[in-house]
Amino acid sequence: MTDASTPIKPFLQSLKGNVLTPPPCWLMRQAGRYLPEYRSVRAEANGFLDLCYSPDKATEVTLQPLRRYGFDAAILFSDILVVPDALGQAVRFQEGEGPKLTPVRDSRQIDALTLDGFQDRLRPVFETVSRLKTAIPTSTALIGFAGAPWTVATYMVEGGGSKDYLEAKAMAYGRPDLFQKIIDLLVEATGDYLLAQIDHGAEAIQLFDSWAGALPEDEFEKWVISPTRRLVERIKTERPGIPVIGFPRGAGALYKPFVERTGVDAVSLDTTIPLDWAVEVLQPKVTIQGNLDPVKLVTGGPALDAAIDRILSLCAKGPFIFNLGHGILQTTPPDHVARLVERVRAWRG
Numbered sequence: 313m314t315d316a317s318t319p320i321k322p323f324l325q326s327l328k329g330n331v332l333t334p335p336p337c338w339l340m341r342q343a344g345r346y347l348p349e350y351r352s353v354r355a356e357a358n359g360f361l362d363l364c365y366s367p368d369k370a371t372e373v374t375l376q377p378l379r380r381y382g383f384d385a386a387i388l389f390s391d392i393l394v395v396p397d398a399l400g401q402a403v404r405f406q407e408g409e410g411p412k413l414t415p416v417r418d419s420r421q422i423d424a425l426t427l428d429g430f431q432d433r434l435r436p437v438f439e440t441v442s443r444l445k446t447a448i449p450t451s452t453a454l455i456g457f458a459g460a461p462w463t464v465a466t467y468m469v470e471g472g473g474s475k476d477y478l479e480a481k482a483m484a485y486g487r488p489d490l491f492q493k494i495i496d497l498l499v500e501a502t503g504d505y506l507l508a509q510i511d512h513g514a515e516a517i518q519l520f521d522s523w524a525g526a527l528p529e530d531e532f533e534k535w536v537i538s539p540t541r542r543l544v545e546r547i548k549t550e551r552p553g554i555p556v557i558g559f560p561r562g563a564g565a566l567y568k569p570f571v572e573r574t575g576v577d578a579v580s581l582d583t584t585i586p587l588d589w590a591v592e593v594l595q596p597k598v599t600i601q602g603n604l605d606p607v608k609l610v611t612g613g614p615a616l617d618a619a620i621d622r623i624l625s626l627c628a629k630g631p632f633i634f635n636l637g638h639g640i641l642q643t644t645p646p647d648h649v650a651r652l653v654e655r656v657r658a659w660r661g
Contacts, residue, residue: 441509462535540570
């Protein structure tokens, strides 16, 4: 239980390893198309990247779920692909098709990417962070984020999303020197990006490695753990006290070495991670976050209630943040989110 001596932001307290009852709660993709007010703002933007680069609009959509649900954390509204965009790779979003990038697959294309002007191109994002810092409630924490190098690199090499990651994995396996150049550039650029978010007001960082589960064990160490560790070490060296949450989605049993070797303060669990295993193996080392199936949130009713109660009963005895195992789905009824928050808030163990 919290007491009068507990600092004001429950989310940050959980990341320090404290056990709170009820646990703090926020949801990945909590600002999104399931909310009618988001769709209204989105319709005014000239494309998705315009929404990310508009401080007025990005601030507004970040605040919308806080007004409805009073989450314990706000997460900057942006996208992981603003980093390659700011490095000079052509990025666009096709409605209904997802992101499309001009693929980067040889030395000439990699060398054309540059950190010159990188921070200037991202200045609107930093302005959004500054605005959010003063606009969110005093008890709400502000999360900055970026894509982890492996996942962003896969988009850059593939030219978009992929089912088999053939081009990215072929480069990583067959031309590791070339792929390492992309990873090294992303480690430097992502570090600069995250430090700037912190300097403008972000109080915690989440690294999204959405395609971590695509790699076998030997390659996971090289392309997921190592770059993540470099980023975490830089943040902890240059901005001490800022906690980092890792999300190696789909990594299964490789969550254990990820936690042990990256230095993250917390780990976000995808829907496939067995919670009893996570509580036994991961929670003694880091705060755990997750892992409600987003489809349970769409379903609602008794299925949702039972899933919430099970997660709380298993995880809330240790350092824990309630969240989903992936982002909110577009078809989620907003009332179901309200039901979730109410049930988590009522939890007393």
